[in-house]
Amino acid sequence: xxxxxxxxxxxxxxxxxRVLAREDLHGWAITQKLEDLSRQALHVEEGSLYPSxxxxxxxxxxxxxxxxxEKGARAKYYALTRTGRKQLEAEKENWSxxxxxxxxxxxxx
Amino acid sequence: xxxxxxxxxRLVASLRKKNLDREMAEEMRFHLAERAAENExxxxxxxxxxxxxxxxxxxxxxxxxxxxxxxxxxWLDQFFADARQGLRALVRRDRGFALAVLLLVxxxxxxxxxxxxxxxxxxxRPLPYAQPDRLVALWTNETRLSAPRSQVAPADYRDxxxxxxxxxxxxxxxxxxxxxxxxxxxPERLAVAWIxxxxxxxxxxxxxxxxxxxxxxxxxxxxxxxxxxxxxxQRRFGGDLTIVGRDLQLNNSPYTVAGVLPPDFAYPQGAFxxxxxxxxxxxDLPTRSGSMHLAVARLKPGASLPQAQAELDxxxxxxxxxxxxxxxxxxxxxxxxxxxxxxTTRVPLLALLGAVGCLWLIAxxxxxxxxxxxxxxxxxxxxxxxALGATQGRVARxxxxxxxxxxxxxGALGVALAQAGTHVLAARLPAExxxxxxxxxHAPAVAFALLSLGAVALVAVLWPxxxxxxxxxxTTLRTRSAGAAGGRLRDGLLLAQIALTALLVTGGVLLTRTxxxxxxxxxxxxxxxxxxxxxxxxxxxxRSDPAIADYTHQVLERVRAVPGVSSAGVINRLPIGGIVxxxxxxxxxxxxxxxxxxxxxxxxxxxxxxxxxxIPRLSGRDFTENDRAEAPKVAxxxxxxxxxxxxxxxxxxxxxxxxxxxxxxxEIVGIVxxxxxxxxxTDLRPQIYLPYRQWPRDRAALVVRTATQPAAFAPxxxxxxxxxxxxxxxxAVDEMSEVVRDSLAQRRLTTSLVGLFAxxxxxxxxxxxxxxxxxxxxxxxxxFGVRLALGAQRGDILRLVLRRALLIxxxxxxxxxxxxxxxxxxLHGFLFEIxxxxxxxxxxxxxxxxxxxxxxxxxxxxxxxRVDPMIALRCE
Numbered sequence: 001x002x003x004x005x006x007x008x009x010x011x012x013x014x015x016x017x018r019v020l021a022r023e024d025l026h027g028w029a030i031t032q033k034l035e036d037l038s039r040q041a042l043h044v045e046e047g048s049l050y051p052s053x054x055x056x057x058x059x060x061x062x063x064x065x066x067x068x069x070e071k072g073a074r075a076k077y078y079a080l081t082r083t084g085r086k087q088l089e090a091e092k093e094n095w096s097x098x099x100x101x102x103x104x105x106x107x108x109x
Numbered sequence: 110x111x112x113x114x115x116x117x118x119r120l121v122a123s124l125r126k127k128n129l130d131r132e133m134a135e136e137m138r139f140h141l142a143e144r145a146a147e148n149e150x151x152x153x154x155x156x157x158x159x160x161x162x163x164x165x166x167x168x169x170x171x172x173x174x175x176x177x178x179x180x181x182x183x184w185l186d187q188f189f190a191d192a193r194q195g196l197r198a199l200v201r202r203d204r205g206f207a208l209a210v211l212l213l214v215x216x217x218x219x220x221x222x223x224x225x226x227x228x229x230x231x232x233x234r235p236l237p238y239a240q241p242d243r244l245v246a247l248w249t250n251e252t253r254l255s256a257p258r259s260q261v262a263p264a265d266y267r268d269x270x271x272x273x274x275x276x277x278x279x280x281x282x283x284x285x286x287x288x289x290x291x292x293x294x295x296p297e298r299l300a301v302a303w304i305x306x307x308x309x310x311x312x313x314x315x316x317x318x319x320x321x322x323x324x325x326x327x328x329x330x331x332x333x334x335x336x337x338x339x340x341x342x343q344r345r346f347g348g349d350l351t352i353v354g355r356d357l358q359l360n361n362s363p364y365t366v367a368g369v370l371p372p373d374f375a376y377p378q379g380a381f382x383x384x385x386x387x388x389x390x391x392x393d394l395p396t397r398s399g400s401m402h403l404a405v406a407r408l409k410p411g412a413s414l415p416q417a418q419a420e421l422d423x424x425x426x427x428x429x430x431x432x433x434x435x436x437x438x439x440x441x442x443x444x445x446x447x448x449x450x451x452x453t454t455r456v457p458l459l460a461l462l463g464a465v466g467c468l469w470l471i472a473x474x475x476x477x478x479x480x481x482x483x484x485x486x487x488x489x490x491x492x493x494x495x496a497l498g499a500t501q502g503r504v505a506r507x508x509x510x511x512x513x514x515x516x517x518x519x520g521a522l523g524v525a526l527a528q529a530g531t532h533v534l535a536a537r538l539p540a541e542x543x544x545x546x547x548x549x550x551h552a553p554a555v556a557f558a559l560l561s562l563g564a565v566a567l568v569a570v571l572w573p574x575x576x577x578x579x580x581x582x583x584t585t586l587r588t589r590s591a592g593a594a595g596g597r598l599r600d601g602l603l604l605a606q607i608a609l610t611a612l613l614v615t616g617g618v619l620l621t622r623t624x625x626x627x628x629x630x631x632x633x634x635x636x637x638x639x640x641x642x643x644x645x646x647x648x649x650x651x652r653s654d655p656a657i658a659d660y661t662h663q664v665l666e667r668v669r670a671v672p673g674v675s676s677a678g679v680i681n682r683l684p685i686g687g688i689v690x691x692x693x694x695x696x697x698x699x700x701x702x703x704x705x706x707x708x709x710x711x712x713x714x715x716x717x718x719x720x721x722x723x724i725p726r727l728s729g730r731d732f733t734e735n736d737r738a739e740a741p742k743v744a745x746x747x748x749x750x751x752x753x754x755x756x757x758x759x760x761x762x763x764x765x766x767x768x769x770x771x772x773x774x775x776e777i778v779g780i781v782x783x784x785x786x787x788x789x790x791t792d793l794r795p796q797i798y799l800p801y802r803q804w805p806r807d808r809a810a811l812v813v814r815t816a817t818q819p820a821a822f823a824p825x826x827x828x829x830x831x832x833x834x835x836x837x838x839x840x841a842v843d844e845m846s847e848v849v850r851d852s853l854a855q856r857r858l859t860t861s862l863v864g865l866f867a868x869x870x871x872x873x874x875x876x877x878x879x880x881x882x883x884x885x886x887x888x889x890x891x892x893f894g895v896r897l898a899l900g901a902q903r904g905d906i907l908r909l910v911l912r913r914a915l916l917i918x919x920x921x922x923x924x925x926x927x928x929x930x931x932x933x934x935x936l937h938g939f940l941f942e943i944x945x946x947x948x949x950x951x952x953x954x955x956x957x958x959x960x961x962x963x964x965x966x967x968x969x970x971x972x973x974x975r976v977d978p979m980i981a982l983r984c985e
Contacts, residue, residue, distance in 0.1 A: 027136060028143040046140060046165075047172050050133075054180040058118045066132075075139050076132065 012044065012052050014095065017061065017080065017088040024065075026075040027053060053078060061087050123182040133176050137169060188510045195511025206483055207515060210476060210569070213873070214519035217472035218561050219526025220866075224465045226531045226554035228458045231451050231544045234551065237373045239313025240407075245417065246449035247279070247404040253438040256708075261404045263389045264397045265428065265436070269404070272424050275417045279406040280308040283387055284377040285688070287645045289838055290345075292358035298645055298838035299341070299359070302377060303387035311407050312376060319353040319368020326386040333364045334386065339372040340546075341382040359383075360647055373547050377403055380540050397435040405446060418443050451543045456938055457859050463935075464616065467609045468866045468873075469561070474602040474609075475877040476569045481599060482884045484508070484573045508574035516570065520562040524550075527558055539854045541687075596885075603881050604921045607962065610867075610874040611925020615954035616936065617867030620860045622950060623941045627853060633784035634684060635723025639812055639845035640819035640826065641683055644837060646807040654805040655738065660834070661801060661809060662734070665715055667829040668813055673822055676814045678718025679801060681711075683810040683845075684786045685852045693768030694797060696754050705768065709750065710786045710796045713804045719781060721812040722845070729761040729779030736800035742775040745798040747783040753795075765797075775799075788852055790941050812845070819844045859939070871958070875965040882914060882966040886973040893973055894981025903974040910970040911963070918962040922955045 019025065019033050027049060034042050056062045061084035067077045080088070122129055141162050148158035177183070199207040235241045247269065249259040263281065270279040286301035306322040315321065316336060325331055335357065337346075346352050356363040370384065408417060421441040428436040444452075484491075491504060528550045535548040644664075651657045661679055668677045682688050690711045695703040716732045719725075727748055736743055744765075751760035764774045785792050801809075815822045823842050830839055843851075886893075893906055929936075933945035943950070 026139070028140045046137075047168075047175065050136070050172060051175045051179040054176050058115050058122065058180050060114050060118070073139060073142070074135065076136050 011095070012048055013056060014088070014091040015042075016049070016052060016056070017084060017091065020062065020078055020080045021085065021088055024077045024079040026069070026077050028075070030078070056084070060084075119180065119182050122180045123185055126177075126186075129180065130173070130177070133173060137172065184506075187506070188513075191507045191510030192514050195507075196514045198511070199515060203483065206479065209479060209876075210515055211519045211522070213472045213476050213479075214516065214562075214565055214569075215522035215526055216869075217469050218520065218523030218558055218565075219530055220869075221465050221469045221561060222523065222527035222550075222554055222558040223530030223534060224458075224461050224862075225557050226527065226550045227534050227548055228462050229553050229557075230548040230551065231542075232455055232458060233553075234544075234547065236447050236450075236544075237314075237371075237547065241447060242445070243408045243410070244312065244446035245406050245408060245414070245443050246446050247406055247421075248442040248444070250440040250442045251438065252440055257442045261402045262397045262435075263402060264394045265439070266402070266404050267389075267394075268428060269406075269421065269424060269441070272427075273406075273417075273420055275409060275412045275420050276406040277409050278307050278311045279404055280311040281305040281387060281402055281404050282308060282377050283402050284381075285401045286385075288359040288364075288383070288385070289361075289645065289647055289836070290357060290359055291361065291836055296836055296838045297345070298840050299382040300380060302381040302384045304384050305387050308376070308405070311405060313407075314371065314374060316368035317371045318350065319366070322367060322386055327388050329388065332386045332388050333362060334367040335359070335364045336367055336384040337369045338382050338384070339370055339374070342369045345382075361650070375544060375546065376405070378541060379544070379546055397432060414443060414445070454543060454855075457855065460935070460939065461859060461862055464613060464863050464866045467613050468870045471606045471609045471613075471870045471873050471877075473565060473568050474606045475873055475880075476565065477572070478599055478602050478877060478881055480569045480573045482880065485884075485888075505574040509570050512566075512570045516562065516566055520558070523562070524555065524558050527554065537858055539851070542855070599881055599885075600917055603877060603917055604924065606874045606877050607918055607921025607958065608924035608928060610870045611922045611954060611958050612928045612932070613863070613867045613870045614958055615926065615929045615951060616932075617864045618950040618954045618957075619936060619940060619943060619945065619947060620863050622943055622947070623939065624853075624856060624860045626942050627789050627856065630785070630789055632684070632789065632849070633724060633782050636845040636849045638819060639722060639814050640822055640842070641810055641812050641845050641848060642823075642826070642839050642842040643683075643808070643810045644830070644839055646809065646837070648807055650834075650836075651807075657805045657807055658738070658802045661715065661805075663833050664811065664830060665717075667833060668811065668826055669717075671822065671825045671829055673816045674813055674826075675816060676717045676720040677811065678715045678721040679809040679811050680715075680718055680722075681713040681806045681809060682786075683812070683848065684722075684784055685788060685849050686810070687788070687852065689786050689794075691794060694750075694765050695768055697764040697766075697774065703766075704754065708794055710794050711767075712786075712796055712798045713801050713806050714798050715801045718798075718812060721814045723814070724784060725782040727780045727782060728759060729777070731779060732798075732800045734802075737802045740803075742773055742803055743778045743800060744775045745779040745781050746777050747781055747796045749783050749795040750797065751777075751780045789849065790856075871961055874958075875961050878914070878918070878962045878965040879969065882910065882969040883972075886910065886969040889973070890976055890981045893976045894978040897976060897978040898982065906976070907970050907974040910966065910973050914963065914966040914970070918959060922958050925958075926951060926955060 015034060016030060019030055019037070025033060027046075030053075031044050031046075031049060034044055053062065053064075057064055057078070061081060062078045063081050064076050064078050066074055069075050141159075144162035144165060145155075145159045148161050149155055153161060177186070236244070238244060247261065248257065249261050249265065250257045251259045261281065266279065266281045270276075273279065282305070283303040286303050288299050288301050290297045290299050304322075306324050306326040309315070309321040317339065319336070322334060322336070323331070326334055337352065342348060342352065352366050353368055355366050357366060358364075364385070406417075408414075418441075421443065425436070425440045429439065448455075494504060495501075531548065531550050531554075535545065538545055538548075646657055646660060648657075651660050665677055665679065668674060682690055690713075691708045692711045693705060694709050695705055698704055714732065716734060716736075719731055729745070732743070732745070746760060754760070755763060760777050760780055763777050765777070766772050766774050781796075781798065784796060786796060787793055811826075813819070813822065813826055827839055827842065830837055896906065897903070929951070930946060936945045
């Protein structure tokens with residue numbers, strides 16, 4: 001099993017946005033997706049996920065909608081808005097720039 | 110943009126809290142169910158699966174709160190939560206404190222705002238006319254008589270109007286007149302203001318109903334129109350909307366109602382029933398003398414007051430050259446109308462505002478002390494919270510939120526009290542008080558109340574919250590006794606309270622002594638036991654002077670015949686009635702030029718008037734019925750004139766004449782005692798008395814001296830009058846002592862209000878002293894226990910506390926007295942026969958305060974002395 005690693009602080013929003021860029025998901029599905037994509041390395045606590053979702057919804061990056069799942073239960077699905085997509089691009093760029101700088105420093109001399 | 114959008118969505122979220130909470134709960138449930146399902150699929154039993162899921166999920170409540178914080182307005186929710194908790198704590202544990210705060214704030218704001226709203230309505234609110242700052246009042250300035258506010262002569266008014274270019278128009282008014290309303294039920298004598306037809310256009314006012322007077326309304330034949338005052342219209346005609354165009358029978362001729370004036374129209378005063386066009390009798394013009402006329406003008410846009418003054422000075426000089434006999438020493442006084450109307454009330458109102466302001470400061474200081482003391486008492490709790498991790502901001506926010514509901518309630522109560530207080534004050538003001546009908550709680554007063562509330566919030570909430578959150582009031586957790594903490598501030602606030610109280614109480618004592626002095630002033634006549642009433646004799650019914658004199662004689666004969674009446678007389682203007690007739694008098698000096706006496710009150714009286722009013726006759730004789738129109742002109746003078754112009758000899762037989770061209774010599778036949786004619790607190794001029802048959806007046810006041818209670822005789826006297834002429838309305842039927850009393854009404858009100866404030870401030874200050882010392886004693890209980898254990902006597906402890914009290918109160922009183930001395934000049938105008946530095950008042954006020962304050966701290970001092978050292982050292 002891959003090592004469980006802690007989330008780098010501040011990146012949860014970006015990851016959630018990325019996950020939702022592909023398809024609309026509800027909260028549980030987002031945690032599952034993140035676990036899948038990270039090959040079980042990433043386990044997001046509910047206590048961090050939901051506040052993040054609500055915060056991003058307040059900022060207008062996500063919009064939420066109640067739908068019925070395949071099993072027949074009601075769940076709240078989150079989708080990316082246009083502003084959210086722009087935000088995702090911005091964060092992606094910021095992240096690659098940051099990692100580039102860190103790599104530069106780490107590998108020098 | 111994002112932040113605005115975010116803010117909006119947060120606001121919406123906080124409003125839709127219940128819905129969103131439900132949704133959040135459902136979301137959590139779904140998530141939990143899914144995880145439990147996964148656990149089951151992994152092989153756990155259903156219950157175990159569910160439990161594992163829940164464990165993983167974490168604290169649902171905490172999650173929900175975090176969720177709420179992320180989407181709503183957390184600080185608002187927190188604010189309301191703190192407020193609710195604070196309110197509950199106040200109601201349950203600190204009811205006394207909450208009540209004290211509520212009372213102090215509500216009464217303080219209520220009283221201050223009420224006085225402020227009266228002052229604002231009267232002194233600072235713009236007059237209800239168009240562009241009121243362009244309106245000016247014009248007065249004749251008789252420089253020779255040092256009378257800058259003398260009546261305007263209609264002839265002068267005409268010339269100003271024609272020659273002045275700095276005004277758009279000038280209007281004239283005569284503020285005394287009456288018409289008898291008959292033919293509509295009860296005959297009534299109406300108070301009439303005579304106005305030039307352009308007055309309404311000068312003021313920029315339109316009637317509520319109907320129209321203004323036509324410009325030619327002052328021409329004979331077109332002048333029988335009236336405008337009704339609003340209150341009169343409501344009272345007499347029930348607000349009848351069809352009144353315009355109807356005819357009223359006034360003085361036996363028909364007058365058409367041209368319109369109804371708006372309720373706040375009050376020029377020249379508010380107390381008139383109707384306004385009618387002023388007709389200037391051409392025969393009066395050449396005399397160029399004014400009687401009861403006043404003028405108002407509107408400045409042209411761009412014209413300034415100094416410009417107007419300069420132009421009118423030039424015109425006055427020209428008139429002085431053209432009419433040297435009358436206008437040589439006349440100038441014009443110009444004053445902005447707003448100031449002019451309220452000039453007599455400015456100083457009393459400002460003084461009242463000062464007094465209530467002092468009371469307000471005292472209440473604030475008291476409040477601050479209360480809040481500090483309570484915060485100190487909670488120091489343990491707050492220290493523990495800070496130690497457990499609460500930030501300064503959180504503590505401060507909590508303290509603010511706890512207080513807010515109390516302050517809001519107190520503020521609302523205060524505004525309600527202010528509204529009631531304003532009405533009560535307005536109801537107690539005399540009817541002639543300027544702008545009386547405009548008094549009310551307007552926007553500036555409400556703003557003032559809110560500002561005061563803000564000041565209270567600052568003092569009572571923000572300041573303690575700020576210093577508490579800084580831990581400033583506390584030393585460390587280990588320190589037990591915090592008696593010294595904040596001590597200086599507390600003592601300072603107490604000192605300030607006592608100083609202000611001393612100022613107020615001294616002022617109150619001075620004013621009260623003034624008032625009692627006024628009430629016992631020797632007026633020169635006997636008001637008790639005399640009945641008075643006024644008559645306006647209709648000139649249309651009694652056309653000639655002899656007819657008026659005969660009618661007056663008939664009245665007197667009838668009234669004297671009423672059983673119980675010992676004497677009766679008439680006079681043209683009652684003493685202390687507020688109006689006097691004054692003329693210049695020229696004394697005869699044989700062989701030399703006549704000496705001009707400045708002015709004297711001219712009283713036109715019947716025989717027996719002196720007896721009726723109780724004025725002593727010093728020498729010579731009284732008037733008799735033989736002093737008829739054809740007989741030689743005679744007069745009585747008062748002792749002041751006699752002593753001044755004929756010292757050492759009898760004035761009887763000497764002569765003078767009135768300062769009007771063409772009048773003959775008058776011989777003095779008697780000397781009488783001096784009387785205060787204008788008012789109780791002024792004694793400006795001497796009097797001369799002239800017989801009624803030689804100078805008939807159609808306005809007379811009847812004075813009747815009765816054997817017993819004068820009021821009981823009123824119906825009989827009025828009946829006697831009606832028996833002669835049923836259409837003769839009589840008015841102002843009053844005991845003379847009431848007339849004198851009413852003249853002091855404004856003073857009485859001011860004095861009682863200041864007295865009330867002084868008493869209230871004394872009470873508040875005493876409560877403050879008690880509270881502070883009770884608290885200090887409580888804090889120092891341990892220290893007293895130690896002292897007692899170490900051998901101090903109970904008396905020593907008592908002395909310790911009392912000495913401290915005496916020090917603070919003594920210094921406070923001293924500061925207060927110094928402040929009073931500093932304000933002495935301001936007080937001077939209110940006082941009568943008492944110096945502002947009157948030592949008796951000062952000592953009375955200080956002893957009162959010292960006594961009260963020491964009484965207030967007696968109880969805590971005794972409690973301190975009764976401390977049981979064992980208990981004191983053990984607990985805490």
